Amino acid sequence: MINQRNARNPGRVMAYSPLWQKPFRVFTEQNIDQIPQLRRLSEEQLFAMKVVAKVLPFRVNQYVIDELIDWENIPDCPIFQLTFPQKEMLEPEHFEEMASLMSNGASEKILRETAFQFHQQLNHHPADQTTLNVPVLDDIPLPGMQHKYERTVLFFPSQGQTCHSFCTYCFRWPQFVGDHALRFSSRETSHLLAYLKEHREVTDILVTGGDPMVMRTEVLERILEPLLGPQYSHIDSIRIGTKALSFWPYRFWSDKDSDSLLRLFERLTRAGKHVAIMAHFSHWRELETTAVQKAIGKIQGTGAIIRSQAPILNHINADPEVWARMWQMQVRLGIIPYYMFVARDTGSRRHFEIPLARALDIYQKAIKKVSGLARKARGPSMSCGPGKVEVQGVADIKGEKVFILRFLQARNPDWVDQPFFAAYDSQVSWLDDLRPAFGEKRFFFEDEYDAMRDAAEVMID
Numbered sequence: 204m205i206n207q208r209n210a211r212n213p214g215r216v217m218a219y220s221p222l223w224q225k226p227f228r229v230f231t232e233q234n235i236d237q238i239p240q241l242r243r244l245s246e247e248q249l250f251a252m253k254v255v256a257k258v259l260p261f262r263v264n265q266y267v268i269d270e271l272i273d274w275e276n277i278p279d280c281p282i283f284q285l286t287f288p289q290k291e292m293l294e295p296e297h298f299e300e301m302a303s304l305m306s307n308g309a310s311e312k313i314l315r316e317t318a319f320q321f322h323q324q325l326n327h328h329p330a331d332q333t334t335l336n337v338p339v340l341d342d343i344p345l346p347g348m349q350h351k352y353e354r355t356v357l358f359f360p361s362q363g364q365t366c367h368s369f370c371t372y373c374f375r376w377p378q379f380v381g382d383h384a385l386r387f388s389s390r391e392t393s394h395l396l397a398y399l400k401e402h403r404e405v406t407d408i409l410v411t412g413g414d415p416m417v418m419r420t421e422v423l424e425r426i427l428e429p430l431l432g433p434q435y436s437h438i439d440s441i442r443i444g445t446k447a448l449s450f451w452p453y454r455f456w457s458d459k460d461s462d463s464l465l466r467l468f469e470r471l472t473r474a475g476k477h478v479a480i481m482a483h484f485s486h487w488r489e490l491e492t493t494a495v496q497k498a499i500g501k502i503q504g505t506g507a508i509i510r511s512q513a514p515i516l517n518h519i520n521a522d523p524e525v526w527a528r529m530w531q532m533q534v535r536l537g538i539i540p541y542y543m544f545v546a547r548d549t550g551s552r553r554h555f556e557i558p559l560a561r562a563l564d565i566y567q568k569a570i571k572k573v574s575g576l577a578r579k580a581r582g583p584s585m586s587c588g589p590g591k592v593e594v595q596g597v598a599d600i601k602g603e604k605v606f607i608l609r610f611l612q613a614r615n616p617d618w619v620d621q622p623f624f625a626a627y628d629s630q631v632s633w634l635d636d637l638r639p640a641f642g643e644k645r646f647f648f649e650d651e652y653d654a655m656r657d658a659a660e661v662m663i664d
């Protein structure tokens with residue numbers, strides 16, 4: 204139902220649907236005033252939101268507003284924090300500058316240019332995404348794809364580079380703010396297919412975004428259906444990264460092309476592919492509605508498996524009770540907990556950031572509360588340039604307090620699963636700020652990683 208033209212045209216009622224389903228109405232910075240529930244905020248609070256929404260992407264739909272947010276509990280409601288702009292998300296000086304421009308009636312053009320300047324100062328593509336991971340076919344770099352880990356290729360279809368609602372902490376925010384040079388995405392399904400044909404080592408394709416579930420089934424079919432051909436017998440798993448179960452569960456049962464979507468999943472699973480819906484769930488609240496539970500059942504009926512992952516964030520889910528309850532509910536619903544991430548170093552991270560030591564403590568407390576089936580989530584894990592690094596624990600080794608770390612994924616598969624050690628620091632929140640323990644100068648992988656970066660800069664500029 205959400206056709207792409209409409210998805211790009213905010214603020215319109217996009218489709219009228221059967222009686223039981225909400226119209227897909229979205230609100231953005233331009234019509235935030237029309238959200239009735241916001242009338243309970245003060246003028247000042249509302250203005251602060253508009254200031255932030257001039258800089259960071261804002262988009263929320265009717266389902267989130269009516270069914271997920273607890274309006275008796277704002278601003279503390281985690282889903283409100285997840286979707287609505289908060290003053291603290293901007294650097295104070297950015298906030299002040301934008302606020303005074305807006306109060307003084309600056310033109311849209313000035314506001315846009317100022318926002319653009321702020322964007323340049325934020326970290327657009329962390330973890331070397333734009334240089335190191337771009338695959339190359341016949342010497343031609345293929346934007347819209349990433350091949351960082353041997354077995355898995357990421358694909359960013361250009362029609363999937365938006366979402367039903369935006370998360371305030373999104374690390375892919377440049378995709379949404381209109382800075383075209385900062386996007387990566389691909390219209391070129393043919394590039395993807397050609398690349399996969401040549402790369403027999405790849406077993407997994409991960410379609411991601413944005414949210415590929417904003418795309419019509421037809422578009423998804425064009426990407427996935429060819430993978431049933433014999434040339435792609437090495438592709439075992441098709442993963443789709445999505446937050447649609449949280450933000451628009453109707454996608455899976457009452458949109459116009461919901462049925463054809465489910466039939467597509469079914470054809471893939473019947474042909475022997477593993478279809479994994481990598482669902483982004485931040486909080487158990489998102490699992491409670493009738494609409495999401497129905498969607499989960501529909502997906503599972505096709506033979507696809509739902510796995511869940513989310514970052515751990517201040518103001519949203521930095522609490523062991525929240526994770527324990529979420530994982531336990533997921534298990535009951537047949538969803539497999541997969542990753543707990545540490546928030547990436549980009550955008551409004553300051554507001555959401557928590558130190559690694561605290562993330563670990565929350566993870567460990569949550570894990571202790573749940574049964575083995577709910578303990579499948581690994582983490583807290585940082586997606587860094589060299590790989591995914593999990594904080595496994597804190598230990599005292601020969602009188603030194605250290606973090607025990609390991610790669611869950613790495614640019615060089617040989618790095619995976621070797622424990623390594625960093626000096627303990629209760630405040631550090633990212634790998635870059637950790638120092639090796641025991642007086643060592645560098646972590647074991649750093650020389651090799653530097654060499655990879657040097658090589659890549661020559662190959663792809």
Ligand SMILES: *Cc1c(COP(=O)(O)O)cnc(C)c1O
Nearest residue numbers: 349351352355357586591611612
């Ligand atoms: C996380 C990630 C993957 C998938 O890793 P798994 O451990 O197999 O889930 C693939 N590519 C990139 C770039 C990633 O960040």
